[in-house]
Amino acid sequence: MKETANKALSLKTLTKGNVWDIQENDIFRMWEAAEKDSDMKDNLRHYSDIIRSAFEIEEVKIDKPEVIKKYEARGFKVGQVRLDESTKIKWAIKKRPILRVTDLTYENIRHISAAKLMEVIDRNFGGGWDSLSQSIQDIIQSGFDISTTTLPADRLHKPGGMYEKKVDDGFEVLEIPKGSWVEAIFAKAKPEVERPRTKFDIEETDELDSEEDDDEDVIVEDHYNDRDEDEDDYDEDKLTEESYRTTYEENPEDLSLDAVDVADDDY
Numbered sequence: 001m002k003e004t005a006n007k008a009l010s011l012k013t014l015t016k017g018n019v020w021d022i023q024e025n026d027i028f029r030m031w032e033a034a035e036k037d038s039d040m041k042d043n044l045r046h047y048s049d050i051i052r053s054a055f056e057i058e059e060v061k062i063d064k065p066e067v068i069k070k071y072e073a074r075g076f077k078v079g080q081v082r083l084d085e086s087t088k089i090k091w092a093i094k095k096r097p098i099l100r101v102t103d104l105t106y107e108n109i110r111h112i113s114a115a116k117l118m119e120v121i122d123r124n125f126g127g128g129w130d131s132l133s134q135s136i137q138d139i140i141q142s143g144f145d146i147s148t149t150t151l152p153a154d155r156l157h158k159p160g161g162m163y164e165k166k167v168d169d170g171f172e173v174l175e176i177p178k179g180s181w182v183e184a185i186f187a188k189a190k191p192e193v194e195r196p197r198t199k200f201d202i203e204e205t206d207e208l209d210s211e212e213d214d215d216e217d218v219i220v221e222d223h224y225n226d227r228d229e230d231e232d233d234y235d236e237d238k239l240t241e242e243s244y245r246t247t248y249e250e251n252p253e254d255l256s257l258d259a260v261d262v263a264d265d266d267y
Contacts, residue, residue, distance in 0.1 A: 011047045019054040020111040024077035024093045031081045060090035100124050109143035114172035114187045128183045150183045
């Protein structure tokens with residue numbers, strides 16, 4: 001089904017959202033199909049900016065087999081594109097990997113699985129859901145239902161508890177040890193609701209197709225290797241039952257967390 005949808009896409013219908021649905025070979029196919037389009041030359045900047053939002057593109061300036069093999073060894077696909085009637089160049093194209101939480105955007109968040117999201121979160125921090133910036137949380141929650149719980153390690157997998165119910169409901173889970181406690185982050189992809197196109201959407205798309213995108217490139221600072229401020233500051237003594245908390249959407253009484261064990265009246 002998705003392969004059929006990809007073949008129906010063209011440079012004119014490509015957006016920063018659906019560009020994540022296609023692969024490198026699709027780019028070359030679309031570019032070749034658009035070569036005879038009289039509007040193509042005037043919109044090259046617009047098309048290439050959309051492609052670059054999801055793909056790395058490098059011009060192959062030395063067209064030799066050994067050079068191309070080096071690109072292919074790095075995961076690039078190499079192909080020829082025509083810029084105008086007399087100018088042909090070779091591009092090396094590779095889909096941008098989603099490895100860090102800073103790689104997540106509103107455009108690509110629905111193009112990864114919940115399992116992949118757990119890998120990305122696990123790879124980028126060890127402080128729990130609350131250590132993510134609000135902007136990253138908003139991006140993730142635009143595509144996934146998220147809930148969390150922090151429990152003593154020996155109670156997290158209690159039969160009939162939140163963990164079991166979430167897994168049975170199709171949620172992926174990431175467990176983050178915090179001393180003798182564990183934070184569990186649950187994620188499940190939200191159903192995608194297609195919004196009907198309005199007259200305004202159609203007019204806006206037509207306008208974009210007839211203009212070049214003059215936006216300047218935005219430089220995103222990479223803090224991947226920066227030391228987290230809270231790194232090594234974790235104090236297990238602070239994680240008492242006063243900090244015991246769970247985020248959820250269900251009725252708390254249905255979670256079987258034995259709240260009576262940690263009620264304030266017992267102290």
